Amino acid sequence: MKTKSFYFxxxxxxxxxxxxxSCKSRVENEDTTDIDSQAITDSLLAGNENLxxxxxxxxxxxxxxxxxxxxxxxxTDLVNSTENLSKYIDTRSKNxxxxxxxxxxxxxxxxxKTSNAYEYIDVITKLSNDLRINLPFQESFLERIKDNxxxxxxxxxxxxxxxxxxxxxxxxxxxxxxxxxxxxxxxxEGLYIALNLVEDYSDDNTVIKxxxxxxxxFTNLIKYSKKYQYDENTNTAIDLLTQIxxxxxxFNVIEESKSTIERDENNRMVLxxxxxxxxxxxxxxxxxxxxxxVRNKIVENKL
Amino acid sequence: xxxxxxxxxxxxxxxxFSAISQDCTNYHSEKCKWADDSxxxxxxxxxxxxxxxxxxxxxxxxxxxxxxxxxxxxKSLGKIRIRVKEDNEEKTxxxxxxxxxxxxxxxxxxxxxxxxxxxxxxxxxxxxxxxxDRNCLGVLIEFRNENSTKKEIGF
Numbered sequence: 001m002k003t004k005s006f007y008f009x010x011x012x013x014x015x016x017x018x019x020x021x022s023c024k025s026r027v028e029n030e031d032t033t034d035i036d037s038q039a040i041t042d043s044l045l046a047g048n049e050n051l052x053x054x055x056x057x058x059x060x061x062x063x064x065x066x067x068x069x070x071x072x073x074x075x076t077d078l079v080n081s082t083e084n085l086s087k088y089i090d091t092r093s094k095n096x097x098x099x100x101x102x103x104x105x106x107x108x109x110x111x112x113k114t115s116n117a118y119e120y121i122d123v124i125t126k127l128s129n130d131l132r133i134n135l136p137f138q139e140s141f142l143e144r145i146k147d148n149x150x151x152x153x154x155x156x157x158x159x160x161x162x163x164x165x166x167x168x169x170x171x172x173x174x175x176x177x178x179x180x181x182x183x184x185x186x187x188x189e190g191l192y193i194a195l196n197l198v199e200d201y202s203d204d205n206t207v208i209k210x211x212x213x214x215x216x217x218f219t220n221l222i223k224y225s226k227k228y229q230y231d232e233n234t235n236t237a238i239d240l241l242t243q244i245x246x247x248x249x250x251f252n253v254i255e256e257s258k259s260t261i262e263r264d265e266n267n268r269m270v271l272x273x274x275x276x277x278x279x280x281x282x283x284x285x286x287x288x289x290x291x292x293x294v295r296n297k298i299v300e301n302k303l
Numbered sequence: 304x305x306x307x308x309x310x311x312x313x314x315x316x317x318x319x320f321s322a323i324s325q326d327c328t329n330y331h332s333e334k335c336k337w338a339d340d341s342x343x344x345x346x347x348x349x350x351x352x353x354x355x356x357x358x359x360x361x362x363x364x365x366x367x368x369x370x371x372x373x374x375x376x377x378k379s380l381g382k383i384r385i386r387v388k389e390d391n392e393e394k395t396x397x398x399x400x401x402x403x404x405x406x407x408x409x410x411x412x413x414x415x416x417x418x419x420x421x422x423x424x425x426x427x428x429x430x431x432x433x434x435x436d437r438n439c440l441g442v443l444i445e446f447r448n449e450n451s452t453k454k455e456i457g458f
Contacts, residue, residue, distance in 0.1 A: 053361045064343075213416035223362075268410065274417050
């Protein structure tokens with residue numbers, strides 16, 4: 001009798017267990033469009049070992065070189081006015097506008113120009129709320145910003161943290177699709193600002209060199225975004241990036257020497273050689289023109 | 304009565320296991336070795352679920368700066384191999400940590416902006432894959448501008 005009961009209970013456990021596991025796998029399957037790392041893992045487990053995925057630097061990382069160039073002067077007219085907020089009424093324009101304002105905030109903090117930073121943080125918060133980006137401890141964070149309005153150094157650090165928190169939230173909540181759309185706009189705005197900060201073209205301008213090298217990051221962002229091209233909003237973002245990428249593609253790429261890795265006198269590994277992108281003044285102007293056109297379409301919400 | 308206790312214990316263990324869901328999102332920032340404070344965190348850092356023997360690649364952009372790439376995987380994944388390759392058709396291998404006793408970091412200066420392929424592999428024996436075999440693996444990427452490390456000498 002005891003043995004019979006044992007097998008009966010065991011059978012119930014196995015039955016309930018199998019239901020619970022099958023439910024779990026069904027939920028996972030339904031979520032694969034949103035869960036990037038899960039989708040990657042599932043594909044790899046299915047034996048597709050050649051799968052390559054793409055990572056891209058944040059817009060802050062990408063344009064940190066601006067700070068290094070002492071000759072660049074901060075221009076207030078380059079950022080998107082907060083008065084334009086009312087133009088962004090749908091999800092697509094809100095996503096892109098959020099990316100634009102995040103890049104503007106990074107630009108302000110790079111130059112330690114924080115007089116308007118709170119206004120931009122306010123706009124970013126409104127857009128984030130509309131897009132249901134629910135940051136933990138958001139209110140206390142905003143309080144901290146208010147308390148530090150007169151402290152430039154703190155405000156720079158807090159503003160920087162705010163952008164990072166938004167990106168972290170998107171990554172942690174598997175909102176990769178949204179992240180790709182927001183980052184696309186941030187890249188375009190960052191490129192627009194950098195191109196307009198350069199006053200005169202010269203072949204040896206280090207800022208121009210760094211601007212054209214953004215081709216690599218654009219490549220990775222486009223490839224990353226293409227995983228979500230079934231989504232109409234992402235498709236729009238890809239189209240905007242591609243218009244700029246097509247100009248990048250025209251630039252001449254020369255291989256100065258083969259890539260090698262060797263140790264220097266400090267026993268540090270040094271990755272040398274590789275390819276270099278070379279452009280003419282006309283090509284530079286063409287890039288500036290297309291980036292300005294694309295950026296203005298986003299800002300004016302005339303896509 | 305004893306039988307019921309055993310059954311209860313088994314069922315409790317079973318359901319506990321099925322309830323555990325792996326979240327690797329912050330694995331790289333929590334488990335990987337960080338460089339010193341002069342380095343900045345790169346958003347290109349990643350964590351993922353891995354099974355023993357699994358390998359995957361991701362492409363990153365590196366500027367003319369110093370980079371510190373640190374790796375860490377769950378014990379079940381064995382030694383973690385990292386290979387850094389050129390992003391071209393040949394995928395020429397530039398660095399392989401298996402030649403350096405599976406060091407868990409790779410510190411280098413990059414002289415030209417480029418894309419690199421980071422191949423990360425678990426060297427543990429490949430088993431039949433099931434969700435229970437999945438464990439976290441993280442790659443932490445940090446960078447610094449070379450000039451930021453040059454200290455002025457004297458007053």
